[in-house]
Each structure stands twice: as structure tokens, then as C-alpha cells.
Amino acid sequence: MDNKDKTIIRVGLGTCGISAGANDVYDAFKEAIAGTNLTLEYTSCNGMCFREPIVDIILKDRIISLSNVSCGEVPRLINEILNNKIIDSEDNDFLVMQNRIVLENCGHINPDKIDDYLAKEGYQALKKILLDILPEQVISEVKSSGLRGRGGAGFPTGLKWELARNSKSNEKYVICNADEGDPGAFMDRAVIEGDPHRVLEGLAISGYAIGAKYGYVYVRAEYPLAVKRIKQAIEDAQNRNLLGNNILGLGFNFFIKVKEGAGAFVCGEETALIASIEGKRGMPTLKPPYPAESGLWGYPTNINNVETLAAIPWIIRHGADKYANFGAEKSKGTKVFSLAGQISKGGLVEVEIGMSLRKIIYEIGAGTSSGKPVKAVQLGGPSGGCLPESMLDTPVDYESLLAKGAIMGSGGIVVMDVDTCMVDIARYFLAFTQKESCGKCTFCRLGTKRMLEILERITLGEGRESDVESLIDLASKIGASSLCQLGKTAPNPVLSTLKYFKDEYIEHIVNKKCRARSCKGLINYKITNKCIGCHLCTKACPAKAINGEIKEKHQIIPDLCIKCGICESVCKFEAIYHE
Amino acid sequence: MQKSAEFYVNEYGVDEAKTIPILQAIQADYGYLPIKLMQEVCEKSNIHYNRMYGVATFYSQFNLTPKGKNIIRFCAGTACHVKGAEKLIIAVSEELKIRVNETTSNGLFSLETVACLGCCSLAPVMMINDKVYGKMTIAKVKEILMDYKQHHGQ
Ligand SMILES: Cc1cc2nc3c(=O)[nH]c(=O)nc-3n(C[C@H](O)[C@H](O)[C@H](O)COP(=O)(O)O)c2cc1C
Numbered sequence: 021m022d023n024k025d026k027t028i029i030r031v032g033l034g035t036c037g038i039s040a041g042a043n044d045v046y047d048a049f050k051e052a053i054a055g056t057n058l059t060l061e062y063t064s065c066n067g068m069c070f071r072e073p074i075v076d077i078i079l080k081d082r083i084i085s086l087s088n089v090s091c092g093e094v095p096r097l098i099n100e101i102l103n104n105k106i107i108d109s110e111d112n113d114f115l116v117m118q119n120r121i122v123l124e125n126c127g128h129i130n131p132d133k134i135d136d137y138l139a140k141e142g143y144q145a146l147k148k149i150l151l152d153i154l155p156e157q158v159i160s161e162v163k164s165s166g167l168r169g170r171g172g173a174g175f176p177t178g179l180k181w182e183l184a185r186n187s188k189s190n191e192k193y194v195i196c197n198a199d200e201g202d203p204g205a206f207m208d209r210a211v212i213e214g215d216p217h218r219v220l221e222g223l224a225i226s227g228y229a230i231g232a233k234y235g236y237v238y239v240r241a242e243y244p245l246a247v248k249r250i251k252q253a254i255e256d257a258q259n260r261n262l263l264g265n266n267i268l269g270l271g272f273n274f275f276i277k278v279k280e281g282a283g284a285f286v287c288g289e290e291t292a293l294i295a296s297i298e299g300k301r302g303m304p305t306l307k308p309p310y311p312a313e314s315g316l317w318g319y320p321t322n323i324n325n326v327e328t329l330a331a332i333p334w335i336i337r338h339g340a341d342k343y344a345n346f347g348a349e350k351s352k353g354t355k356v357f358s359l360a361g362q363i364s365k366g367g368l369v370e371v372e373i374g375m376s377l378r379k380i381i382y383e384i385g386a387g388t389s390s391g392k393p394v395k396a397v398q399l400g401g402p403s404g405g406c407l408p409e410s411m412l413d414t415p416v417d418y419e420s421l422l423a424k425g426a427i428m429g430s431g432g433i434v435v436m437d438v439d440t441c442m443v444d445i446a447r448y449f450l451a452f453t454q455k456e457s458c459g460k461c462t463f464c465r466l467g468t469k470r471m472l473e474i475l476e477r478i479t480l481g482e483g484r485e486s487d488v489e490s491l492i493d494l495a496s497k498i499g500a501s502s503l504c505q506l507g508k509t510a511p512n513p514v515l516s517t518l519k520y521f522k523d524e525y526i527e528h529i530v531n532k533k534c535r536a537r538s539c540k541g542l543i544n545y546k547i548t549n550k551c552i553g554c555h556l557c558t559k560a561c562p563a564k565a566i567n568g569e570i571k572e573k574h575q576i577i578p579d580l581c582i583k584c585g586i587c588e589s590v591c592k593f594e595a596i597y598h599e
Numbered sequence: 600m601q602k603s604a605e606f607y608v609n610e611y612g613v614d615e616a617k618t619i620p621i622l623q624a625i626q627a628d629y630g631y632l633p634i635k636l637m638q639e640v641c642e643k644s645n646i647h648y649n650r651m652y653g654v655a656t657f658y659s660q661f662n663l664t665p666k667g668k669n670i671i672r673f674c675a676g677t678a679c680h681v682k683g684a685e686k687l688i689i690a691v692s693e694e695l696k697i698r699v700n701e702t703t704s705n706g707l708f709s710l711e712t713v714a715c716l717g718c719c720s721l722a723p724v725m726m727i728n729d730k731v732y733g734k735m736t737i738a739k740v741k742e743i744l745m746d747y748k749q750h751h752g753q
């Protein structure tokens with residue numbers, strides 16, 4: 021009986037779990053446990069997004085983890101739990117190669133319960149420094165940990181804190197950058213949704229170190245659950261006197277507010293972010309002055325990324341040396357990556373910096389979801405680059421990636437198989453930066469537009485021989501004459517694809533061919549004799565471009581076809597293909 | 600619920616720094632930013648109307664004209680793009696007979712795209728109001744839209 025008393029059913033309710041239907045699963049368990057002595061609990065994402073919805077059964081002596089749970093299975097699962105017959109969905113390869121520091125609690129605690137965090141040594145680091153570590157000592161500890169900013173630029177965190185500490189002012193601010201605008205990246209969302217107190221603790225420590233009384237968490241508007249959880253966490257921490265006046269009676273005052281972004285990628289850039297908190301249009305300003313000298317409302321300000329701050333409590337608790345034991349020569353510690361795209365096991369991966377891309381993609385991510393070969397890997401989002409399959413042995417650290425034409429960036433890894441067209445990817449990113457350019461610098465505003473026009477015509481099969489040259493020329497001008505990194509790095513996706521996939525550009529321009537069979541201007545859809553005339557495609561076609569009597573082979577009218585590919589994906593008889 | 604300019608000023612304060620929170624509150628209450636209301640807020644606060652207008656037009660979250668009752672945001676982020684989001688956007692567009700950034704004539708749906716909803720490993724992803732749906736297929740999208748038409752109507 022004792023055993024059963026302890027059994028807890030824990031459903032993963034991160035945004036990813038919820039989008040796979042975890043809320044319904046939670047409700048189904050709630051109904052089904054009535055009258056039993058089972059307890060229902062929730063946590064956030066443990067990073068194994070490919071298994072969502074995930075349900076853990078916590079027995080007295082072990083934890084059993086179930087994948088892809090659906091509501092229909094719930095009664096059977098309850099039965100199995102009650103009769104001790106429940107078995108693990110065994111899929112632990114994903115975790116064995118990881119080293120979890122930042123993610124140590126994600127998927128294990130209830131993010132809305134401060135006691136869960138406290139039980140995992142939460143706020144111990146804050147207490148420790150307030151008791152007997154001077155701000156200067158905290159800074160030197162962070163310095164010797166070798167921690168570098170995880171927001172993209174990789175600036176040494178301890179050094180940044182020192183600069184802000186040394187700025188003389190009676191008012192200072194610290195900001196946590198949770199704007200996470202890089203498409204394809206979701207580490208920061210997962211950390212805030214899964215372990216919000218860790219971020220608050222890290223921010224409070226940074227405030228103590230530089231001498232700030234106020235902190236802001238700037239969260240993007242597209243993350244409503246993260247906003248909700250961090251607000252709840254602030255309230256709970258205040259109620260326990262872990263934030264607010266005279267924290268734990270140890271004389272430190274620190275307050276945190278949440279600011280919601282309003283949908284502008286450039287606001288992730290620190291000076292634009294500050295402008296946005298001040299209530300202005302989020303436009304970057306020229307540096308220097310750096311925020312450490314003159315930031316929010318003109319006061320010295322320290323800005324760090326979510327993941328950077330989330331590593332801090334661990335470093336204080338375990339010591340800088342222990343953190344520096346992980347990682348590569350110039351890039352210490354661990355980094356969280358979000359693995360997505362055409363990958364079998366997509367999710368969050370926290371590994372020692374310096375692990376090769378090949379290991380991350382094949383050994384942790386289990387290769388492509390399609391089973392087809394990897395063609396390229398995109399790192400660093402719109403400021404980053406694409407590396408070809410042949411470079412997968414590159415260790416993932418700041419210096420090695422930069423040397424190959426990509427960047428570490430914020431940690432998004434998007435895997436692409438042979439069905440992805442590299443020219444289209446370049447076009448995609450240019451369309452993104454062109455749209456997100458704040459418009460302040462002419463080359464960023466108009467140069468990206470010209471590049472986009474060229475890329476668009478190449479993908480439509482209307483490319484000119486001079487186009488590659490024009491792209492390179494524009495790229496160097498945009499890079500040289502933009503004020504912020506958004507513009508300076510905007511050409512990177514084009515430059516890296518030109519470097520490694522130039523033959524694909526040439527094929528598009530000269531041979532009017534897209535080898536990935538994805539550029540609409542260069543492909544045609546065809547119906548084979550397998551067609552039984554079921555009408556599924558005629559009904560689905562948005563352009564009404566398919567003709568044919570029922571039970572007779574259909575035809576596509578080329579002039580009407582918009583090449584969306586919907587017909588191919590709805591056909592149940594594999595009778596439609598494109599080439 | 601639709602509130603007056605006075606309410607927002609009392610609730611959020613009169614400083615320029617409150618511009619974005621005020622606009623976010625108005626947008627949440629009204630579904631858009633009525634010009635007249637923005638002007639009234641500026642008259643009652645220290646925010647200059649030109650500044651407020653500038654902010655309202657800078658951020659993609661804000662819109663100056665009303666939107667549909669349900670807002671569909673299709674993810675056009677990198678992972679979703681690689682996983683064929685474009686095809687789904689065309690299908691939704693066709694299903695609702697509107698293009699991206701338009702609203703259906705019955706005011707039930709607006710269609711938008713966003714760059715990444717942070718659920719990239721469940722790509723392609725879409726969000727309706729605050730709810731995120733992962734691993735979308737044409738059939739699933741149609742099913743969900745049908746459900747909204749039936750249960751989240753006028
Ligand atoms: C266009 C642009 C977008 C950025 N977006 C983000 C972001 O979403 N999150 C982030 O932490 N840093 C972002 N950064 C980097 C920040 O400017 C800043 O370097 C970072 O927040 C510093 O924190 P760290 O030292 O902990 O990395 C962006 C930079 C640029 C130029």
C-alpha cells in the first residue's frame with residue numbers, strides 16, 4: 021500500500037507537449053485517477069520533444085517514462101500502473117550523451133511550484149553569495165568559469181559584469197534577454213517554461229554582482245506560456261522574500277519586472293531591446309556607448325541571455341572549476357541546442373561545447389526523419405550559415421564554427437536533407453531579414469531587398485549569369501555599412517550557401533534545374549497511371565488545376581498549377597510526383 | 600471589454616515608457632488600436648501622439664484595423680519552412696478564401712504568419728489565438744478549422 025501511495029503521474033506541459041495534445045492527456049488522467057490513490061502532477065518539457073506528449077510514472081524506486089501518449093490509452097495505462105505492469109517506452113539514447121546543467125531541472129519539477137525548485141538546491145546560490153561572497157568575488161568566479169554569452173556573440177560574461185560594476189552610478193539595471201527571435205531556436209522558451217526560478221536566481225545574482233536593484237525579463241510575445249510562468253515565479257519568489265526588499269534578511273534589495281515584446285526580431289539586439297523597454301520603437305543605436313556605460317534610461321545596464329543567466333546558479337553552487345572542466349579550450353561549459361528540421365529526434369540537447377555536429381545529429385538526433393542523407397545544417401539563424409554534410413565533424417564551439425562560415429549563434433540547429441534547396445534557404449533567410457530590418461540603415465533596408473529580388477528570380481528560374489557576382493558585391497556592401505549585427509550578418513546565409521553550394525546556384529541559373537525539386541519555377545507535377553480517379557486531389561487543389569472524370573485518370577493543367585504540392589501530399593495511391 | 604482612455608492612463612501611468620504596455624492592453628481589449636482612443640490616451644498622458652503612432656506601426660503585434668475573432672498564426676520559421684509549412688499556408692488560405700494578413704468576410708478568422716513559435720521539433724506548427732498545434736498536416740488543419748467554425752463562432 022505504501023508503494024502505491026507514492027505513485028505520481030507526471031505529464032509534460034511545456035508548449036511543445038501542449039501542442040501535441042498534452043493538456044487533453046492531463047485532463048484524461050485527472051478523470052481516470054478519481055477513486056484511486058494515484059497523484060497527478062505536471063512538469064514542463066524535458067527536451068525530448070519528439071516523444072511528446074510525455075508522461076512519467078514516478079514509482080517508489082524508479083521512474084517510467086511513456087512517449088506519445090494519447091487520451092485513448094489513459095484507462096489502459098491506469099490499469100497497468102495499478103497492477104504494476106507498466107513498462108518504459110525506453111528511449112534513453114537521447115539523454116545519455118548529454119550533460120545537463122542549465123536543463124538539470126527541466127522536465128523534473130513543477131515550474132509553478134517554488135518548493136520544487138527549492139528542493140533542487142534552488143536559491144542556494146543566491147543565499148550563499150548574500151551570506152559571504154563579495155560582488156567582486158562573484159565576478160571573478162564567473163570569469164574563471166569561462167562562461168560566455170549564450171545569446172549569440174559569446175562575449176565573456178564575467179568581463180561584461182565587471183564593466184557594468186565599474187561604471188559609476190547610483191542606479192543600475194540588469195536585463196534578461198528572452199526575446200529568442202532566431203527562428204528554429206527554442207532553448208530559452210524551454211528554460212523559462214521549465215525552470216523559471218533558475219533564471220530569476222541568475223538575474224538576481226547578476227544584479228548583486230554589478231550593483232543593480234532592478235531587473236527586467238524581456239520575453240517575446242509569441243511565448244504566452246513562458247510569460248505566464250515567469251510572472252508566477254516572480255510573485256512566488258517575492259512572497260518567500262527571495263526577491264524584493266532585504267532578501268532573506270541579508271540586506272540586498274532586488275526587484276524584477278516582466279516586459280513583453282511586441283513582435284520585432286531586431287528587439288533581441290541589446291540597444292533596440294532597451295529602446296523597446298523605454299517604450300520606443302525598437303531601433304538599435306550606435307555602440308559605444310555600450311549598455312554597461314549607458315543603457316536603460318541612460319544608466320549602466322547589464323544584458324544577458326536566458327541561458328547565460330541560467331548557468332550562473334550552478335556555477336556558484338558547484339564552483340567555477342567544475343564548470344570549466346566541461347567544454348573546449350576557448351569555449352567552456354555546456355551549451356543547449358535546439359535540434360529541429362528534418363531530424364528523427366528533435367528536441368533540446370545540452371552537451372559539452374566542442375562535441376561534433378555529427379555526434380549531435382546522428383548519435384543524439386538519430387539522423388534525418390526522412391531517412392535520406394543530410395545535405396546541410398543551418399546554425400545561428402539569420403546571422404548564421406549552412407554547413408555541408410562533409411563538415412559535420414566540425415566541433416561545435418565559437419571559434420571552429422566561425423572559421424567554417426557559420427556561427428554558434430543562440431543554438432538553433434536546423435537539419436536539412438537532400439530535398440532542401442540551398443538557394444531557397446538563402447532566399448528564405450533574406451526574406452526574413454529584409455522584413456525584420458528596422459529600416460534605419462540604407463544598405464540593410466534596401467540592399468537586402470535587392471539581394472532578395474535576385475534570389476527570388478533565381479529560384480523562379482529567371483536567374484542571370486551576373487547574379488552570383490551581384491550577390492557577393494551587395495553582401496560586402498551591406499556588411500560594411502550597417503550599424504547593427506542584424507544588417508552586418510544578413511548576407512551570411514547567402515555567403516555560406518554560395519561557398520559550399522555554388523553549383524546549386526549555377527544549376528538554377530544556367531541549367532534551370534533545382535536538384536532538390538523544390539523551387540516552384542523549376543518543377544512540374546505529373547499524374548501517373550496509378551491514378552484511380554478518386555477525386556481527392558481535385559478537391560484539394562486550391563487552384564482548380566486538376567481535371568478528370570471520377571474513376572478515370574486525372575490530368576494537371578500546367579497553366580493553372582501553382583505548384584503547391586498539395587495534390588501530391590493528399591494522394592493515397594502515390595500517383596502524383598514532381599520533377 | 601472596451602474601456603476608456605482614462606482607464607488605461609489610470610491603470611498604466613502617464614510616462615512614455617508605458618506606451619507599449621498601454622497599446623498591448625488596448626489591443627487585447629479591442630482586438631486592434633482605434634486611432635481615436637490612442638489620441639485620447641495621449642491627451643491625458645505625457646506620451647506624444649507621434650511617438651505612440653510610431654510605436655504602433657513598428658511592432659508587428661499591433662494593428663490599426665480590426666482583426667477576426669480567431670487569429671491563426673502559421674509558423675513560417677526555418678524548421679517549419681523546411682518541413683513544408685508553405686503548402687499548409689496555401690491550403691489554409693484556400694480553405695478560408697483569404698490571403699495572409701487578411702480577415703474572412705464573416706470576421707471569424709484572420710490569417711497571419713510568424714517566424715517561429717518555439718515548437719520547432721513539432722514542425723509544422725500553427726497557433727490559433729493562444730493555443731499551439733504541432734505536427735500539422737492538411738487534413739489536421741482542416742479538421743481544426745472546422746472545429747473552430749462550429750464551436751468558436753459568433
Ligand atoms: C538582430 C539581433 C538579434 C538578437 N537577438 C537576440 C535574442 O533573441 N536573444 C539574445 O539573448 N540575444 C540576442 N542578440 C544578442 C544581444 O544583442 C546581446 O548580445 C545578448 O543578449 C547578450 O547576452 P549574452 O552576453 O548573455 O549572450 C541579438 C543580436 C542581434 C544583433
Ligand code: FES
Pocket residue numbers: 203204205674675676677678679680714715716717718719720722723724
Ligand atoms: S520554426 Fe516553426 S516553431 Fe520554430
